Amino acid sequence: AQSVSQHNHHVILSEAASLELGCNYSYGGTVNLFWYVQYPGQHLQLLLKYFSGDPLVKGIKGFEAEFIKSKFSFNLRKPSVQWSDTAEYFCAVRRNTGFQKLVFGTGTRLLVSP
Amino acid sequence: ETGVTQSPTHLIKTRGQQVTLRCSSQSGHNTVSWYQQALGQGPQFIFQYYREEENGRGNFPPRFSGLQFPNYSSELNVNALELDDSALYLCASSSPTSGRGDTQYFGPGTRLTVL
Numbered sequence: 583a584q585s586v587s588q589h590n591h592h593v594i595l596s597e598a599a600s601l602e603l604g605c606n607y608s609y610g611g612t613v614n615l616f617w618y619v620q621y622p623g624q625h626l627q628l629l630l631k632y633f634s635g636d637p638l639v640k641g642i643k644g645f646e647a648e649f650i651k652s653k654f655s656f657n658l659r660k661p662s663v664q665w666s667d668t669a670e671y672f673c674a675v676r677r678n679t680g681f682q683k684l685v686f687g688t689g690t691r692l693l694v695s696p
Numbered sequence: 697e698t699g700v701t702q703s704p705t706h707l708i709k710t711r712g713q714q715v716t717l718r719c720s721s722q723s724g725h726n727t728v729s730w731y732q733q734a735l736g737q738g739p740q741f742i743f744q745y746y747r748e749e750e751n752g753r754g755n756f757p758p759r760f761s762g763l764q765f766p767n768y769s770s771e772l773n774v775n776a777l778e779l780d781d782s783a784l785y786l787c788a789s790s791s792p793t794s795g796r797g798d799t800q801y802f803g804p805g806t807r808l809t810v811l
Contacts, residue, residue: 614798625802626739626802674738686731687738
């Protein structure tokens with residue numbers, strides 16, 4: 583069965599620090615990869631996605647993620663975080679063939695202090 | 697805003713009762729997926745509906761059931777509620793035939809508390 587691991591459950595950063603959140607998945611076939619964000623009191627929003635092509639994907643609000651197939655990883659990065667990035671971040675994976683359901687990681691809570 | 701709406705926002709039930717949650721999909725989307733998000737966890741897939749038929753199911757018992765209507769809105773029904781059913785229930789809509797890939801867009805969720 584597919585699974586997604588997010589290694590950092592809680593991350594605390596100061597504004598302007600760089601961010602990298604880890605995501606690894608366990609599925610050997612072709613996958614689609616997603617990062618979603620849940621700001622306090624708001625619904626899940628899509629940050630970025632990878633379907634095919636350039637493994638470096640740029641999303642909204644200055645976020646990017648790199649798909650490394652050999653490492654089964656899809657880490658999220660941002661060069662300089664802002665207080666408004668305080669949120670919970672979820673990595674999700676979906677098989678590219680057959681029935682498609684999203685499998686989510688347990689999430690990473692990011693707190694950015696001003 | 698994704699255009700996906702859910703009702704009600706919050707709901708309190710007691711053990712053994714039944715509940716119906718509703719979801720209106722984004723315009724043009726024909727697929728609805730339901731997820732359960734327990735506190736401190738990521739969303740877990742319950743099932744998906746495509747053109748009014750269940751298209752796939754996660755590891756949830758049969759007392760979790762659903763419907764999709766001709767306008768692609770959907771209901772999630774849970775019978776014989778248990779304390780562990782307390783969670784945020786998320787609906788996501790998508791359109792696999794759009795040619796742009798199946799990206800799921802989430803609604804705000806319904807917070808269910810079972811006492």
